[in-house]
Amino acid sequence: xxxxxxxxxxxxxxxxxxxxxxxxxxxxxxxxxxxxxxxxxxxxxxxxxxxxxxxxxxxxxxxxxxxxxxxxxxxxxxxxxxxxxxxxxxxxxxxxxxxxxxxxxxxxxxxxxxxxxxxxxxxxxxxxxxxxxxxxxxxxxxxxxxxxxxxxxxxxxxxxxxxxxxxxxxxxxxxxxxxxxxxxxxxxxxxxxxxxxxxxxxxxxxxxxxxxxxxxxxxxxxxxxxxxxxxxxxxxxxxxxxxxxxxxxxxxxxxxxxxxxxxxxxxxxxxxxxxxxxxxxxxxxxxxxxxxxxxxxxxxxxxxxxxxxxxxxxxxxxxxxxxxxxxxxxxxxxxxxxxxxxxxxxxxxxxxxxxxxxxxxxxxxxxxxxx
Numbered sequence: 001x002x003x004x005x006x007x008x009x010x011x012x013x014x015x016x017x018x019x020x021x022x023x024x025x026x027x028x029x030x031x032x033x034x035x036x037x038x039x040x041x042x043x044x045x046x047x048x049x050x051x052x053x054x055x056x057x058x059x060x061x062x063x064x065x066x067x068x069x070x071x072x073x074x075x076x077x078x079x080x081x082x083x084x085x086x087x088x089x090x091x092x093x094x095x096x097x098x099x100x101x102x103x104x105x106x107x108x109x110x111x112x113x114x115x116x117x118x119x120x121x122x123x124x125x126x127x128x129x130x131x132x133x134x135x136x137x138x139x140x141x142x143x144x145x146x147x148x149x150x151x152x153x154x155x156x157x158x159x160x161x162x163x164x165x166x167x168x169x170x171x172x173x174x175x176x177x178x179x180x181x182x183x184x185x186x187x188x189x190x191x192x193x194x195x196x197x198x199x200x201x202x203x204x205x206x207x208x209x210x211x212x213x214x215x216x217x218x219x220x221x222x223x224x225x226x227x228x229x230x231x232x233x234x235x236x237x238x239x240x241x242x243x244x245x246x247x248x249x250x251x252x253x254x255x256x257x258x259x260x261x262x263x264x265x266x267x268x269x270x271x272x273x274x275x276x277x278x279x280x281x282x283x284x285x286x287x288x289x290x291x292x293x294x295x296x297x298x299x300x301x302x303x304x305x306x307x308x309x310x311x312x313x314x315x316x317x318x319x320x321x322x323x324x325x326x327x328x329x330x331x332x333x334x335x336x337x338x339x340x341x342x343x344x345x346x347x348x349x350x351x352x353x354x355x356x357x358x359x360x361x362x363x364x365x366x367x368x369x370x371x
Contacts, residue, residue: 024094024114025114028112028113028114031112032112032113035112056168056169057156057169057170061170061172061362062168062362062366063362063365063366063369067365067369068172068362068365071361071365071369072152072361074201074204074205074208075152075174075201075361076152077204078197078200078201079150079176079197080148080193082146082148083148083149083150083176084148084150085149085150085151085152086125086128086149086150086151087151087152088118088121088124088125088128088151088153089118089124090117090118090154091111091113091115091116091117091118092115092116092117092118092124092127093114093115093116093127094110094111094114094115094116095116096116096123096124096127097116097119097120099345100123100126100340100341100342100345100346101123101314101315101340101342102313102314102315103119103120104159106158106159107119107157107158107159108157108158109156109158117156118153118154118155118156119155119156119157119158120155120173121151121153121155121173121174121175121358122175122177122356122357122358123342124151124153125149125150125151125175125176125177125356126177126179126340126342126343126346126354126356127346128149129147129149129177129179129343129354130179130342130343130346130347130352132147132179133147133179133180133343133347133352134347137347137349137352143181144180144181145180146178146179146180147177147178147179147180148176148177148178148179149176149177149179150174150175150176150177151173151174151175151176152172152173152174152361153172153173153175154171154172155170155172155173156169156170157169157170168362168363171360171361171362171363172360172361172362172365173358173359173360173361173362174358174359174361175356175357175358175359176194176356176357176358177354177355177356177357178190178193178194178354178355179343179352179353179354180352180353180354181351181352181353182350182351182352182353186353187318187319187339187353187355188286190355191219191290191319191321191337191338191339191355192290192293193355194337194355194357195217195219195294195321195323195337196294196297197357198323198334198335198337198357198359199215199217199294199298199301199323201359202215202323202325202334202335203215203298205364205368209369209370210364210368210369210370211368211370212325212364212368213325213326213327213332214302214325214326214327215298215300215301215302215323215324215325215326216301216302216303216304216323216324216325216326216331217294217301217302217303217304217321217322217323217324218304218305218321218322218323218324219287219290219291219303219304219305219306219319219320219321220287220305220306220307220312220319220320220321220322221280221283221286221287221318221319221320222312222313222317222318222319222320222338223280223283224280224283224284224305224307224309225239225308225309225310225312225313226313227276227279227280228253228255228275231275231276233253233255233275234249234253234255236313238252238253239310239313240313240314242310243310243311243312243313244311247310248308249308249310250307250308255275255308256271256274257271257275257307258307259306259307259308260304260305260306260307261284261304261305261307262288262291262304262305263284263288264277264284264285264288283319284305286319287305287319288305291303291304291305302326306321306322309322311336312338315338315340316338316339316340317339317340317341318339318353319338319339320336320337320338320339321335321336321337321338321357322335322336323335323336323359325368334359334360334363334364335357335358335359336357336358336359337355337356337357338355338356338357339353339354339355340354340356341353342354342356
């Protein structure tokens with residue numbers, strides 16, 4: 001649909017509120033016309049200046065491509081056979097994150113083609129998993145069949161990161177999803193499966209020439225932190241504002257509880273009463289059982305209930321986990337996973353669920369690969 005000069009002049013005078021509600025095709029055509037006109041004013045010299053000025057967005061990865069390919073191969077070798085390893089598109093439908101997550105559109109590179117640059121491999125995998133699940137839901141004989149997908153993906157984030165910690169604007173991700181029909185054992189078993197995948201990967205990397213520290217797995221349920229918020233022990237805004245930093249939640253909030261436990265009986269009777277822990281006892285005991293089973297498979301890994309987990313509010317609705325490399329007394333987060341409600345939203349079916357997980361693969365490579 002070509003915009004005439006007259007139509008273009010009329011459209012560009014529209015107030016912001018009209019542009020926000022304008023038909024997508026008309027708006028996209030208008031933007032294409034604007035960018036076409038602007039692009040003709042850009043010189044090659046200015047392009048190089050942009051490249052240099054925003055090098056963290058436009059520049060290459062720090063790692064050698066041969067090293068990256070070898071590293072990617074280790075992940076694929078660790079992947080169970082039931083996973084389909086797929087290559088994702090570099091773009092998603094516009095709103096492909098904010099429509100079913102709490103991610104901000106301001107942190108995603110939106111395009112003029114009613115799409116957006118992939119910023120999270122797990123949400124992109126979710127769209128493909130839901131497409132496949134929708135086909136199986138229609139067939140009574142296949143409705144209980146899981147969808148297991150994994151990918152290696154370069155993603156782009158527009159928000160500024162703390163470069164001193166190794167975070168990058170564009171970076172590689174390893175990601176996985178298990179999507180299926182909600183059952184009593186689904187969440188419990190699939191969380192364990194995903195933890196196994198990543199622990200095996202990290203153990204394999206340690207056998208190679210990666211200098212990872214002691215592997216720690218903190219398992220939680222989002223209801224635990226929601227409990228502390230509901231009971232007034234901590235403010236939701238404080239949790240959200242400090243999701244990705246070194247903020248010590250319990251000491252800062254004056255909560256006198258251990259941040260890591262293995263069993264519910266580690267709490268004193270006074271702690272149970274003071275913090276009404278009976279409301280989350282079932283979650284803690286379920287995680288303890290999970291830890292007991294995983295510890296038999298991975299005796300050298302530390303597993304615990306992560307009582308003070310900050311990340312995941314508005315992102316996960318069920319069990320979730322972090323995997324850390326512990327170096328001295330410092331925990332470096334490497335992996336994140338859990339149960340969102342995305343499939344339920346996308347498929348409009350409350351029985352549809354999934355477990356998603358992933359790592360910033362390039363961060364692990366840059367921090368721990370021996371040079």
